[in-house]
Amino acid sequence: MCFVPAGLTLNTPGDLAISLGTSDTVFGITSDPQPRLEGHVFPNPVDTEGYMVMLVYKNGSLTREDVRNRCAEKSWEVFNKFLQQTPPLNGGKIGFYYKEHEILPPLPVGFHRYVLKNFTGSGLDGLDELEAQEFDPPSEVRALIEGQFLSMRAHAERFGMPSPPKRIIATGGASANHSILSSIASIFGCDVYTVQRPDSASLGAALRAAHGWMCNTKGSFVPISCLYEDKLEKTSLSCKLSMTAGDQQLVSKYASLMKKRMEIENRLVKNLGRWQD
Structure with missing residues (x-):
């Protein structure tokens, strides 16, 4: 699961991703986590100073x-x-x-x-x-x-996580449903983007491998965004604005x-x- 944020280019505090599948999963990037028993907080796998929140819902x-x-x-x-x-x-x-x-x-x-x-x-x-x-x-x-x-x-x-989030990236089968995306934008109050590719986890794993190689080559931590900076629109990493923020x-x-x-x-x-x- 920790590969998903990389595959969705989720790396800035305030970014939120919602995976709408058999189970629904929420991934959030924050610099000020508030750990609780009902979910998970991990070190951000692509940022040495941030954290990743993960919430899992079985009824998706x-x-x-x-x-x-x-x-x-x-x-x-x-x-x-x-x-x-x-x-x-x-x-x-x-x-x-x-x-x-x-x-x-x-x-x-x-x-x-x-x-x-x-x-x-x-x-x-x-x-x-x-x-x-x-x-x-x-x-x-x-x-x-x-x-x-x-x-x-x-x-x-x-x-x-801040309210409203900086942006939401929706993925999974139900992210193709614009009526559901409209409800997300209205409830969270931010723009909702969708990705143009499946398998965010496997893509994220490949990016993390490339990121690890880059950090090792440089001899220090390098932001993962360096892998695709100024290239997002030319790659499968691009996101499409699908619904604007609600009133x-x-x-x-x-x-x-x-x-x-x-x-x-x-x-x-x-x-x-x-x-x-």
């Missing part, structure tokens, strides 16, 4: 496919239509969807849905929180997508929703999983 694409099959006629086209026709913040409907035992947070299989009455995003005072058995299909789709990325934003910030007022409203979601998540972990301080 298979859980998105499960909701698609149950609520969207087994069609990504219908799934995306539902995501586009429902308003951001989902009218205060939030959900936790764990088709498999989850790693982050450490919770068992289960689905948990809540409605925040009178939620406008301006604050959390006076909100009534009601548990729900089910949502209508469009709301279920948005609750899933918003829930996954609100969790990523919340935990990344707890590990020392900052909406980003702030998502911050309120994220805070409430984390309150509920902590309560679920305390009652059903392994409590973490």
Whole structure:
């Protein structure tokens, strides 16, 4: 996994990558890490002064496919239509969807849905929180997508990643879905890029080998960016801007929703999983 940041040219503090696969993985570069039990902090493999945050979610694409099959006629086209026709913040409907035992947070299989009455995003005072058995299909789709990325934003910030990140690079199968990328840009509040190649890990391994050879030849550490400086657009390392940053007022409203979601998540972990301080 430590080869992935190199393969994505992830080397500047504030850079964030989200790999959207069977499991979802978040990689972040920071100079001020805040280690916690629910994720990992490594020395940055391509920067002697930085650190890499890694967060792993077991319920990724298979859980998105499960909701698609149950609520969207087994069609990504219908799934995306539902995501586009429902308003951001989902009218205060939030959900936790764990088709498999989850790693982050450490919770068992289960689905948990809540409605925040009178939620406008301006604050959390006076909100009534009601548990729900089910949502209508469009709301279920948005609750899933918003829930996954609100969790990523919340935990990344707890590990020392800035808000908003400098940029996000999305990779993996679901990074081809522009409706999902739009939600990422709205929730995180930064531009979202995609890569034009598969196998970031194997490419990163090759770059790390070349980087090691260069450092050995020079007799001292050399920034890995020297390998591709001024050459990115001519190589498979280039990234494409796929979605511009969301409206900052909406980003702030998502911050309120994220805070409430984390309150509920902590309560679920305390009652059903392994409590973490």
